[in-house]
Amino acid sequence: MSNNLSSETVGVAPDYSKKECWCKLPEISKDVDTFYIYATEYIMGSFAEGAPDFASLDNTEMLQGAEAEYNLHASAYVDSTNLFMPYYRQSGLKYAGEMARKTGTADAAFEGMPINDITAALDYYFENYNGGRPFIIAGHSQGSAMVLVLLRTYFKDHPEYYSRMVAAYPIGYSVTDEYLAANPHLKFATGETDTGVIIAWNTEGPKNLETNAHNLVVLPNTRSINPLNWKLDETYAPASMNLGSLMANEETGEPEIKDVGADAQINLARGVVITNAKGEPMDEETANAAAEFFGPDGRHNEDYLFFYNNIKDNVAKRVAAFMREKNPIWNTGCRKM
Template structure:
């Protein structure tokens, strides 16, 4: 009798666990199968020029601009979330302004995942989450941009953090299925997230940058102070890196004297930070900056450990990125 009760208890426990898992799966499926945001509505664009006057565009995806304020909130925000609408313009100003002198900037609002929740998932779980609603919005926005705004112009893809993660879906799936679109891509600045050797091996149509003026390539790096050993949630094994000062991929230090200047995050037009140096660490797969104030700029928080300069990936190399975008555009147009 004791054996039967035990077996019955195990069966009930298994059924309860299955019910919980199925409920979670149904919730996740519902969360991931919503209709895309309507990008014919002007209010759903963070940036869209009235009269594009440059020969090249930038399609920009902001990093995480929203976070859950309570555990009861969904893991993905609505496109009209007040915090998202308040913070995303700041990200646009801090990062996409890099490209404004050389390209027309287009940036959609897109629904995104809570960073703390998302970065706490396994890589497969994170992929499944972002492969739903966020990707639906990003693909719909890019389709709308190509059909109604681009007019056949070459374009740059640019993002940071979660925005760069979403660019990997565009580069992987969209560009493989639409090689005629990919042929118009000047470059993709996938900054603040990892582009790994495995990802490139699985996508042989893609290439990582090797120099300052190659085109159709991916540019990526994640910035840290020297000596960081703690887990960096945007750093994946086998991450590829290019030095944004020297535009080489070896481990030679590019000293601050070679930099064009670092920008203030509060006002990117102001060079209030010391010019950052840059050195690649191939073992860890990061870009090392050795001359900034770690205590002031990267003391650590609930998501990123001390010494991770995630919020300064653009600011440290702002003016070098701007010059480089111009270089790649010039090279693309010359080869075209």
């Protein structure tokens, strides 16, 4: 679909009954859905003089970024699920950084307009699109921060929806011990196929660990699960366990599945996944901005890319496990009509 949103939706709350307010609306062909919330795509434009704190629905940088994120991140869910992805008026990276410096986390930047838009999209999705199917809720970065808000608020208030949640993948944001203690209805994943759980990690290179670098998305007492061996301890997962990374072809720039040596090991003290794989090349301006927000050896942009095929495989396994647990009739080859 075109990214040209109608003028009446620009600068005001999106109307999710209109298809142009959705980045992706699927043809229903699977028995499980994914509701995906994209990351901060209003990035460099947010630093321009006089730029607003939030992106309007016609913000070109955000629209193009959301489409790219579908191809590079959200597409990992498409083989197993019907993927729904709404547009929303998101916080810019500059404003998120300002809030983090003031409060210790970027969470305040996502309150108000962004979470209100996403809540409205979720309401419309459940009332008009979901049809009672099980679902995954997923995102990256800012999108994952809002997944975590929704898990502790919206889904606590809607247990009838929450009971159908296969899993939540708020990748690239911190799930802390304090968050889990305050929300006992939520559980962090303990393995490869448990369901109704939170699956998350933040990825860094060795230098961030060595220098205890500041990283906007890494909070104290955060947890990660290893996306290669699906363990919570510091067991090293070699790159031979990686089923394929989604990286740019050096000649064409198009994404392709490659072996880039993306290994993974949790560092429990910092609560992150450490990899020795190198990130995608960046121009100097982008690299400097990334280092300021995610540390000199951050791998935030590669949270999905390095482990793309392992994520895709894991989604399929959790969906299958959920169907076995919740819908035993499916094991007979029959389906409820």
